[in-house]
Amino acid sequence: MKIFKALDSGCHRSLKAWKGVLVFWFISLCLVSMVALPMKGVMKTGLGQSAITEKLMNGLNTEVISDLGILSKGLFRYFFTGLMISFLLWLLINAFITGGLFNSLKSNEEKFNTGEFFRASARNFLPFLGITLIIGTILFLLALILIAVPMQGVISTENPDESVPWLILIISISFYILVSQIFVLVADYARAWQVKNEKPDLFRALRFGFSRTFSRFLSSFPMMLIIWLIQTLFVLLVFKIIGIWKPTSGIGVFGLFLLSQVLFYIRFLLKAWRYGSVTSLKELNDPLPVSEATVKI
Numbered sequence: 001m002k003i004f005k006a007l008d009s010g011c012h013r014s015l016k017a018w019k020g021v022l023v024f025w026f027i028s029l030c031l032v033s034m035v036a037l038p039m040k041g042v043m044k045t046g047l048g049q050s051a052i053t054e055k056l057m058n059g060l061n062t063e064v065i066s067d068l069g070i071l072s073k074g075l076f077r078y079f080f081t082g083l084m085i086s087f088l089l090w091l092l093i094n095a096f097i098t099g100g101l102f103n104s105l106k107s108n109e110e111k112f113n114t115g116e117f118f119r120a121s122a123r124n125f126l127p128f129l130g131i132t133l134i135i136g137t138i139l140f141l142l143a144l145i146l147i148a149v150p151m152q153g154v155i156s157t158e159n160p161d162e163s164v165p166w167l168i169l170i171i172s173i174s175f176y177i178l179v180s181q182i183f184v185l186v187a188d189y190a191r192a193w194q195v196k197n198e199k200p201d202l203f204r205a206l207r208f209g210f211s212r213t214f215s216r217f218l219s220s221f222p223m224m225l226i227i228w229l230i231q232t233l234f235v236l237l238v239f240k241i242i243g244i245w246k247p248t249s250g251i252g253v254f255g256l257f258l259l260s261q262v263l264f265y266i267r268f269l270l271k272a273w274r275y276g277s278v279t280s281l282k283e284l285n286d287p288l289p290v291s292e293a294t295v296k297i
Contacts (some may be wrong), residue, residue: 002284003223010105010277014269017104019112021272024097025265031086031093095132098275099124102195105276120195127194130202131209135187139180146176181224186213188278189220216285223281227274234270238263 014021103120104112150172151165190209194200213220242260247253 009280013276014272
């Protein structure tokens with residue numbers, strides 16, 4: 001069956017490109033540190049060893065929020081600004097690195113080449129950025145239509161049954177997840193097509209993405225749902241593990257940090273597995289060249 005063959009091939013391809021995944025992980029760590037480390041310094045400078053620090057050690061205290069006063073406003077402004085800058089940087093870097101990663105996953109035979117990885121990243125940057133922006137905008141609008149609008153209608157309507165809003169929210173989110181996977185698949189097919197073509201062509205790539213998604217829907221969509229389910233279960237497992245571990249010493253905190261980074265690296269590997277599986281399925285469904293078809297006959 002093509003689905004499982006593509007999933008198996010995608011797994012091998014992602015493991016082969018582990019260095020590219022490592023670049024992905026390292027950059028994400030740097031971006032998070034850009035916000036987290038300066039904020040930690042600001043809080044330490046503002047709070048010091050005051051009574052507020054003692055309150056925080058005993059858990060979240062509402063008095064702490066009010067005691068922070070102007071400092072809390074400054075922290076929020078700093079956090080929001082840092083978050084927006086990090087998001088914009090991540091958008092650009094993600095498009096750049098994904099171009100190299102898809103190029104490394106286009107063959108199950110070739111070994112990973114660092115130089116070719118970064119050359120492909122530069123070559124595919126603009127079309128990959130365009131694909132990300134267009135599909136990201138579609139997903140954002142879908143979230144507004146399928147989740148925000150129904151919930152706003154429920155909130156504005158007086159209904160004695162409190163279970164109704166939760167039921168509508170669950171149905172809306174479930175439907176959004178299903179529909180969103182279609183457009184994620186379109187984006188992945190478009191990227192897989194682009195790395196096979198030397199000349200950047202955003203709109204031809206997107207046209208191929210939509211065409212291949214719906215022409216091979218019965219094989220492509222179930223594969224995406226399998227990958228999404230495995231990725232979701234893994235994320236839940238990560239939160240479960242990190243939530244259970246409560247370090248009481250410096251070594252424990254460092255151990256938790258190392259474990260969390262290993263788990264996040266695996267999360268990026270799973271993402272590369274999705275890329276590799278879609279690329280493999282594209283190749284399985286691509287028509288054979290005349291010479292190869294003649295040999296098989």
